[in-house]
Each structure stands twice: as C-alpha cells, then as structure tokens.
Amino acid sequence: MPAKRVRGPGRPARLSRDQVLRAAMAIADKAGLEALTMRAVSQRLKAEAMSLYRHVRNKEDILDGLVDLVFAEIDLPQRGATWRAALRRHAASTRQALRRHTWAIALMESRARPGPANLGHHDAVLGALGAAGFDSVTATRAYNLVNSYVYGFALQEASLPFDTPEEMATMADAAIAQFSATEYPHLREAAFALVRSGFDYSKEFETGLDLVLDGVEDLRASARG
Amino acid sequence: MPAKRVRGPGRPARLSRDQVLRAAMAIADKAGLEALTMRAVSQRLKAEAMSLYRHVRNKEDILDGLVDLVFAEIDLPQRGATWRAALRRHAASTRQALRRHTWAIALMESRARPGPANLGHHDAVLGALGAAGFDSVTATRAYNLVNSYVYGFALQEASLPFDTPEEMATMADAAIAQFSATEYPHLREAAFALVRSGFDYSKEFETGLDLVLDGVEDLRASARG
DNA sequence: TGATGTAAGCATACAACGTACGCTATTAGG
DNA sequence: CCTAATAGCGTACGTTGTATGCTTACATCA
Numbered sequence: 001m002p003a004k005r006v007r008g009p010g011r012p013a014r015l016s017r018d019q020v021l022r023a024a025m026a027i028a029d030k031a032g033l034e035a036l037t038m039r040a041v042s043q044r045l046k047a048e049a050m051s052l053y054r055h056v057r058n059k060e061d062i063l064d065g066l067v068d069l070v071f072a073e074i075d076l077p078q079r080g081a082t083w084r085a086a087l088r089r090h091a092a093s094t095r096q097a098l099r100r101h102t103w104a105i106a107l108m109e110s111r112a113r114p115g116p117a118n119l120g121h122h123d124a125v126l127g128a129l130g131a132a133g134f135d136s137v138t139a140t141r142a143y144n145l146v147n148s149y150v151y152g153f154a155l156q157e158a159s160l161p162f163d164t165p166e167e168m169a170t171m172a173d174a175a176i177a178q179f180s181a182t183e184y185p186h187l188r189e190a191a192f193a194l195v196r197s198g199f200d201y202s203k204e205f206e207t208g209l210d211l212v213l214d215g216v217e218d219l220r221a222s223a224r225g
Numbered sequence: 226m227p228a229k230r231v232r233g234p235g236r237p238a239r240l241s242r243d244q245v246l247r248a249a250m251a252i253a254d255k256a257g258l259e260a261l262t263m264r265a266v267s268q269r270l271k272a273e274a275m276s277l278y279r280h281v282r283n284k285e286d287i288l289d290g291l292v293d294l295v296f297a298e299i300d301l302p303q304r305g306a307t308w309r310a311a312l313r314r315h316a317a318s319t320r321q322a323l324r325r326h327t328w329a330i331a332l333m334e335s336r337a338r339p340g341p342a343n344l345g346h347h348d349a350v351l352g353a354l355g356a357a358g359f360d361s362v363t364a365t366r367a368y369n370l371v372n373s374y375v376y377g378f379a380l381q382e383a384s385l386p387f388d389t390p391e392e393m394a395t396m397a398d399a400a401i402a403q404f405s406a407t408e409y410p411h412l413r414e415a416a417f418a419l420v421r422s423g424f425d426y427s428k429e430f431e432t433g434l435d436l437v438l439d440g441v442e443d444l445r446a447s448a449r450g
Numbered sequence: 451t452g453a454t455g456t457a458a459g460c461a462t463a464c465a466a467c468g469t470a471c472g473c474t475a476t477t478a479g480g
Numbered sequence: 481c482c483t484a485a486t487a488g489c490g491t492a493c494g495t496t497g498t499a500t501g502c503t504t505a506c507a508t509c510a
Contacts, residue, residue: 152377
C-alpha cells in the first residue's frame with residue numbers, strides 16, 4: 001500500500017494500478033484469460049514483470065480489479081425512469097459489457113469479494129427500485145431474478161461457437177452432417193428449423209428479458225397485495 | 226486414440242479415461258479448479274503424471290470431460306410429464322448439479338464443444354417439449370430462457386460468500402459494519418431488511434423459476450395464436 | 451515354449467508461469 | 481550535497497503442462 005501523498009520523495013511512478021488493469025483487460029479481450037500473464041501485461045507496458053507488483057498485490061488482485069472494471073462499464077440507472085425501463089436498460093447494458101468481456105463471466109464465479117463499482121451498482125439499482133415503490137426485500141428479489149437471467153444469457157451466449165445467424169447456419173449444417181439421423185433426432189430437427197426460420201440468437205435476449213420483467217411485475221403485485 | 230478392441234496384445238490398462246475424469250472431479254470438488262493439476266490427479270490414482278496422457282489428450286480434454294460428467298448428473302425429463310413439470314424438474318436438477326460442482330460454471334464459458342451427455346440432454350428436453358406440443362423453434366426459445374435463468378442463478382449462488390441464512394446474517398452484519406452509513410445506503414437498507422425478514426436465498430430459486438415458467442407459458446401461447 | 455509386437459506406464463527434461471528477494475536508479479526535502 | 485524513500489529491474493526458485501523415449505507386461509503365433 002503506497003501512502004497517499006500528492007508528491008513525496010522517491011522515484012516518480014511511470015506505471016499505475018489503473019494502467020496495469022487496463023493493459024490486462026486489453027490482453028484478456030484480445031486473447032482470452034489464458035493469455036493474461038504477468039509477463040504479457042508488463043511487456044505491453046514496456047516494463048518488467050516484477051515492476052507490476054509495486055502497483056498490484058498479485059495476479060488475483062488484477063483479476064478482482066478486472067471484474068470491477070467490467071462492472072464500471074455498466075450504465076447506472078437514470079433518474080426518473082420507470083422501474084421497468086430502469087431494469088431493462090441496466091440489463092441490456094450488463095449484457096453488452098459481458099459480451100465485450102466474455103472472460104469476466106468465468107471470473108465472477110471464483111471472486112466473492114465485490115469491488116466498489118459492483119457495490120455502487122447494486123446500490124444504485126436498489127435505490128431506483130425503492131424510488132419506484134419496491135420494498136427492500138422485493139427489490140432484492142427482483143434484482144436477483146433479472147441478474148440471473150442476464151448472467152445466464154451471457155454465459156450461454158459466450159459458449160456459442162457463432163456470432164451471427166449466418167455463422168449459426170454454417171455451424172448447424174456442419175453439426176447436422178456430423179451426426180447420424182437417429183442419434184439426436186430432436187436436436188437435429190431443431191437445428192433444421194432454426195436455420196429455416198432465420199433464427200437470430202442475439203435477438204432472443206430482449207424477448208426473454210420482457211418475459212422476466214413480466215415476472216418482476218408479478219413479484220411487485222404480490223408484494224403489494 | 227487407442228484402437229477399439231476387446232482385448233489385444235500389450236500391457237493391461239490399470240487406468241482408464243473414466244478413472245482419470247473421476248479423480249479430477251473429486252479434486253475439483255474438494256479443492257477447486259486451481260488445485261486440479263495433472264500431478265494431483267495422477268497422485269490420487271497412485272500413478273505418474275505422464276501416465277494420464279495414455280487416456281486423455283491433454284488437460285483441456287480433462288476439462289471438457291468434466292463438463293460433460295456434470296451434465297451426465299442432470300436428470301433427464303421423464304416421459305408423460307407436463308412440459309411445466311418436465312422443465313421444472315430439469316431446471317432443479319441442473320441447479321443441484323451446478324451447486325455440487327460450482328467450478329463447472331466457469332468451465333462452461335470457455336468450452337464451446339459440447340459432449341455427448343450435453344447433447345443428449347438437449348435432445349431429450351427438446352423431445353419432451355415437442356411431445357407437449359411445442360414447435361421446434363418455440364421449444365428452443367423456451368429451453369434457452371429457462372437455461373439462462375438456471376445458469377445465472379447458479380452463477381450468482383456460487384459467488385455468494387455464504388450458504389445458509391444464518392451465515393448470510395453474519396456476513397451481512399459484517400458488511401454493514403464495514404461501510405459508513407452514507408456509502409451504500411440502499412444496499413445497507415436491503416441488507417438490514419433481508420436479515421430482519423429471515424431471507425433464504427436458496428429458496429429464491431423456486432420462486433424465480435415459477436415466474437420464468439410463466440414466461441414460457443406466454444411464449445407457448447403466442448406461438449399458437 | 452520361446453520370440454515378437456504392441457500397448458501402458460514411467461523417468462527425464464524443458465519452457466513458461468507466478469512471485470520472493472535484494473539491488474539500482476531517481477526523486478524531494480533538509 | 482546528503483539522506484530517506486520510492487519505482488523499477490535482475491535473478492532465481494518452485495510449480496505447471498507436456499514432448500520424448502525407455503521399460504514393462506501382456507497376447508499372439510511360431
């Protein structure tokens with residue numbers, strides 16, 4: 001922990017914790033978590049591996065910092081919106097952030113200590129729901145419900161081997177060809193039907209989100225009654 | 226790839242791919258993914274690290290195998306159930322499996338190639354939904370919706386630092402004490418309210434699942450209309 | 451009953467990883 | 481200029497995944 005001081009004796013810092021985290025994020029975005037090594041981060045900053053340790057406790061600390069950086073990218077709910085608009089906006093923003101940084105999903109499981117951006121986010125959303133008339137418990141339940149859907153959707157999206165409907169069609173054709181007709185008949189049939197109907201997986205997010213928000217509406221109604 | 230043969234010349238195998246995967250799972254369950262090393266697996270089987278490579282391509286292969294082992298633990302939908310009962314049972318079983326093996330959630334993100342248990346599962350559920358009158362596309366959408374919720378819930382559950390309401394109360398008190406009253410006011414208020422009301426996070430799964438299944442109902446209705 | 455070929459298991463070795471430790475360089479303040 | 485403090489680096493070590501080649505133990509057939 002470097003003592004907080006505007007300027008003191010000692011060598012001036014060429015690096016900073018923020019630079020380290022940003023370099024780490026760039027590497028994870030471009031090449032995935034397995035490419036994120038201390039040496040790789042240091043090279044990107046034109047420094048040596050051990051220099052990072054002046055600004056970061058260890059690699060775990062970097063991973064914690066990365067998760068919080070991702071949370072910092074998520075839009076905070078704007079004032080004056082309805083609870084539905086606020087939750088929708090927040091959910092969409094979360095999904096976008098997790099799409100930009102798919103590696104963050106795997107990190108969330110192992111990292112139990114939430115950072116300030118994460119906590120600030122929870123606080124803001126709970127505040128918005130409270131302002132819209134939700135009691136604390138119902139707000140928490142609603143928030144958890146929406147988050148479950150968003151994280152789960154992001155997780156599934158990340159594990160899909162395609163990004164566009166065209167790619168999906170190609171992959172589906174390959175998958176269909178790979179298996180005999182009797183092996184996975186329903187899966188096969190579904191793959192056919194999806195390709196035929198021009199199914200766009202990325203559009204499913206909004207549809208599902210609307211249904212989940214209907215569920216929140218029910219939660220809210222039964223809390224009032 | 227060892228050639229498929231009932232019994233041929235050569236030394237008899239003391240190890241097998243299945244034993245390797247089971248040992249790996251035991252280690253991951255007990256000590257987490259970071260404890261899962263080739264040497265640790267081999268020691269548990271009283272063998273040397275390099276011996277594993279006769280039965281497994283590399284460590285990635287083990288991880289892929291583990292994910293599929295987890296899927297194999299999930300109940301298949303039983304015949305003759307309503308779609309709602311079938312989806313509910315499948316969802317609950319999936320959540321249980323992911324609770325037993327929380328490390329599997331992080332693995333799912335990176336592993337795009339589904340194994341036979343995974344594919345078989347998808348096929349069975351889609352088949353059950355088809356039998357209940359869902360067309361292929363609607364079945365896929367419904368299945369994805371439920372899976373999003375289940376995976377997301379499991380992910381959040383895994384990242385919680387507590388297991389029981391009592392532990393939650395302890396952690397919440399500690400968290401409340403850690404922050405000033407003005408820092409995260411709504412979060413603080415929610416933490417108070419949750420503890421006061423005896424909130425049990427693990428019970429939230431069923432509640433949320435019901436709401437999601439209501440959403441599936443809507444999906445089904447609008448597909449028919 | 452060998453002799454032979456094949457498959458299983460192991461010993462050794464190496465590159466890449468995270469990081470402990472101590473040294474050097476560079477500054478502000480006296 | 482001297483001193484104390486801080487940033488950055490060089491070296492080194494233990495651990496990881498795994499390439500390579502040897503040894504061992506069996507089935508087969510002479």
